[in-house]
Amino acid sequence: MGDVFQAIADPTRRLILDELAERDGQSLFELCGRLAMRHGVGLTRQAISQHLALLEDADLVHSQRAGRTKLHHLNTRPLRGLTDRWLHEREE
Amino acid sequence: MGDVFQAIADPTRRLILDELAERDGQSLFELCGRLAMRHGVGLTRQAISQHLALLEDADLVHSQRAGRTKLHHLNTRPLRGLTDRWLHEREE
DNA sequence: AAGATAGGCAAGCCGTGACTTGCATGTCAA
DNA sequence: TTGACATGCAAGTCACGGCTTGCCTATCTT
Numbered sequence: 001m002g003d004v005f006q007a008i009a010d011p012t013r014r015l016i017l018d019e020l021a022e023r024d025g026q027s028l029f030e031l032c033g034r035l036a037m038r039h040g041v042g043l044t045r046q047a048i049s050q051h052l053a054l055l056e057d058a059d060l061v062h063s064q065r066a067g068r069t070k071l072h073h074l075n076t077r078p079l080r081g082l083t084d085r086w087l088h089e090r091e092e
Numbered sequence: 093m094g095d096v097f098q099a100i101a102d103p104t105r106r107l108i109l110d111e112l113a114e115r116d117g118q119s120l121f122e123l124c125g126r127l128a129m130r131h132g133v134g135l136t137r138q139a140i141s142q143h144l145a146l147l148e149d150a151d152l153v154h155s156q157r158a159g160r161t162k163l164h165h166l167n168t169r170p171l172r173g174l175t176d177r178w179l180h181e182r183e184e
Numbered sequence: 185a186a187g188a189t190a191g192g193c194a195a196g197c198c199g200t201g202a203c204t205t206g207c208a209t210g211t212c213a214a
Numbered sequence: 215t216t217g218a219c220a221t222g223c224a225a226g227t228c229a230c231g232g233c234t235t236g237c238c239t240a241t242c243t244t
Binding site for chain 4: 102104135136138139160161
């Protein structure tokens, strides 16, 4: 299981999470298109694919195959309480 | 101003934040010692110093000079609501 | 003033991460 | 079955990040 902190360290990966938060269950091609149109991302399909693999490894994205396409779903559970480790200390 | 996500991506920097959360206002030498003793960090003083500079650049650490020593203080404000960007979308 | 202490600056090494290119695999339509 | 479409795999390039080494500056003590 990959490191969540490292997964969200990359700006492109944060944009991917943004996109999935707005429209869940997108395919790889769909994501490439929308990232290019709406966020000015000029990356290759493979680049996005590798980012998705890393996000999956960090359990931030779940995938589900549907024929020859692969739908990607956002999983926000690893994000909940991520920073509590430091915020809670200040409340005492 | 540096990127907060990138700042907390490094495990050593997260340990530094842990240390400052537990005991605020430590000097560089103090941090080096406690990181070595309590967390098994075997890094040079310069390495820790560079991590601190990056944390300061991300506004996660404030520093204050006291004579020839420099005290470091944790600033958790940039951490508050860091992940709301994705968590809020799911609540609608 | 001189030595010791706390920290800063700069250059260099080295591994890793981001990205591309090229080819292979699998699935759907005609 | 054949061609087009969606994705996966692997190798290679390239730049950046983390770390070290060496030297310099500033402050306190005696």
